[in-house]
Amino acid sequence: MDNLNQYMGTMDSKWKEAFVQLKEVVDENIPVGFEPAIQYGMPSYVVPLCLYPAEYHAKKDIPLPLISLAAQKRHIALYHMGLYADPALLEWFEKGYAEHAAHALNMGKSCIRFTKPDQIPYPLIGELVSKMSVEEWIALYENSVKG
Numbered sequence: 001m002d003n004l005n006q007y008m009g010t011m012d013s014k015w016k017e018a019f020v021q022l023k024e025v026v027d028e029n030i031p032v033g034f035e036p037a038i039q040y041g042m043p044s045y046v047v048p049l050c051l052y053p054a055e056y057h058a059k060k061d062i063p064l065p066l067i068s069l070a071a072q073k074r075h076i077a078l079y080h081m082g083l084y085a086d087p088a089l090l091e092w093f094e095k096g097y098a099e100h101a102a103h104a105l106n107m108g109k110s111c112i113r114f115t116k117p118d119q120i121p122y123p124l125i126g127e128l129v130s131k132m133s134v135e136e137w138i139a140l141y142e143n144s145v146k147g
Contacts, residue, residue, distance in 0.1 A: 003038040004036075004038065004043055007038065007041075007042070007043060008020075011071040012071065012073070014117070015071040015076050015117060016071075017117070018076055018114070018117030018118070018120055019069065019071050019076055019117075021120070021122065022069060022076060022078065022114075022120060022122070022125065023043060023069055025122045025125050025126045025129070026045065026067060026069065026078075026125070026126075026129050028126065029125075029126040029127070029129040029130040030045050030067070030129055030130075031130060031132065031133045031134060032134075033047070033048075033051060033133065033134035033135075034046065034047060034066060034067075034134060035048050037063065039062070039063070039065055039068060040068070042068040042069060042070045042079075043068065043069045044065050044067065044068040044069070045065070045066050045067040045068075046063035046064060046065045046066065047063055047064040047065075047066070047134050047137065047138060048063055049061070049063050051134060051138075052064050052134075052138050064137070064138070064141060065079075065081060066080065066081055066082060066132065066137050067079060067080050067081070067129065072113075074115060075106070075113040075114055075115045076113070076114045076117060076120070077111050077112065077113055077114075078111070078112045078114070078125065079110050079111050079112075080110055080112065080128060080129075081110050081137075081141075082110075082131070082132045082137060082140065083107075083109075083110050083112075083128075084109045084110035085140050085141065085144045086132075086140055086144075089128075089131060089132070092131075093124075093128055096121075096124050096127070096128075097121065097124060100121035100123070100124045101119060101121050101124075102119060103116065103119060
């Protein structure tokens with residue numbers, strides 16, 4: 001994917017190794033049906049329009065995202081929209097993070113921020129990524145986010 005190479009080319013070198021490893025974990029664990037894309041300038045995993053043509057926020061030709069990755073100035077971010085939409089998933093993740101990480105969770109509504117690239121809990125992230133199928137995400141989006 002040329003856009004991914006462009007994205008990686010602009011990334012601060014201190015984040016590259018961890019970012020690549022994080023993306024590999026997502027690639028290895030994302031359920032069948034999601035597809036990689038560059039969305040809003042970030043590597044993302046989306047529901048293809050052929051599976052969910054209603055589009056994201058009713059914007060033409062924008063597929064429904066589940067996960068996005070970003071290397072920011074001060075952190076690597078993993079955006080998981082399911083954490084925002086599913087309180088049980090969020091609770092599971094917060095508990096798991098406390099068990100897997102030596103430092104406090106740094107998180108917004110759907111954004112997990114990693115400021116220490118050598119302390120990313122990759123196994124936990126892999127498990128998080130695997131927990132929501134395309135069908136489950138569409139149903140959750142329709143019932144709680146879009147609703």
